[in-house]
Amino acid sequence: MDLETPIPPSSAWLxxxxxxxxxxxxxxxxxxxxxxxxxxxARKSRFEVTKFSFVETFFVFVELPxxxxxIVKQFSTDAFCYALAxxxxxxxxxxxxxxxxxxxxxxxxxxxxxxxxxxxxxxxxHVAAFQMPVxxxxxxxxxxxxxxxxxxxALYYPGLRKQIKRFLSG
Numbered sequence: 001m002d003l004e005t006p007i008p009p010s011s012a013w014l015x016x017x018x019x020x021x022x023x024x025x026x027x028x029x030x031x032x033x034x035x036x037x038x039x040x041x042a043r044k045s046r047f048e049v050t051k052f053s054f055v056e057t058f059f060v061f062v063e064l065p066x067x068x069x070x071i072v073k074q075f076s077t078d079a080f081c082y083a084l085a086x087x088x089x090x091x092x093x094x095x096x097x098x099x100x101x102x103x104x105x106x107x108x109x110x111x112x113x114x115x116x117x118x119x120x121x122x123x124x125x126h127v128a129a130f131q132m133p134v135x136x137x138x139x140x141x142x143x144x145x146x147x148x149x150x151x152x153x154a155l156y157y158p159g160l161r162k163q164i165k166r167f168l169s170g
Contacts, residue, residue: 013136014061014106018042020167021059029086031060036082038062039106045088053128057100058083059167067107067135069117076123076133079103084129099129102164109139118144125150132160134168143168 018028018040026042041060047053060079064071083101090097114135123131123146134145145164149157 013138013141014039017059017061017168024167026057026059031082036078038079038082041079041082041086043083043086043088053098054089055098055100056083056087056089057102057163058086059102059104061104061106063106065108067105067110067114069114069121072105072114072118072133072135073121075105076101076103076131080124080126080129080131097128099126100132100160100163101130102132102134102160102168104134104136104168106136107138110135110137110144115144119147122146122148122150130156130160132164134164136168 021042021044022028024044025046026044029041029043031038031041039061041058043056043058045054045056047055058079060082062075062079064075080099080101080103083099087097087099115137118133118135123133132145134143136143143164145161
């Protein structure tokens with residue numbers, strides 16, 4: 001890239017996020033090599049005493065020209081499937097393994113219907129796994145994600161939101 005070409009806002013934001021993730025111990029992945037249409041992903045694998053298991057956390061990113069609640073749901077499902085297919089521990093979820101997947105869609109702008117759906121729609125439930133859709137709205141430079149705490153997994157949701165804010169904000 002020459003110096004005259006400005007870096008697109010999503011690229012600058014994504015570069016900053018990937019730097020934070022790497023500083024936090026995440027390893028960058030190139031999901032397109034495995035046939036998935038995602039821009040980039042990152043994985044962190046570790047044993048967590050508080051969860052009594054190995055935990056593999058994924059951040060999966062895709063850039064989309066537009067988005068709807070249906071696209072958010074489908075992308076989140078695809079990202080979660082990618083995460084499950086790329087765990088390194090090899091133990092089954094719930095039996096020594098837990099998987100967390102943040103599916104991050106980067107969009108130029110976000111309509112209110114989709115923003116509301118992202119903030120209000122509970123992610124799918126899984127045993128020993130979490131799937132959390134996140135949308136980064138470039139026009140407002142903010143992130144949106146599920147704001148409530150469901151009964152299922154209630155102990156973990158504050159930590160999930162903390163990770164989103166830590167790595168994706170600003």
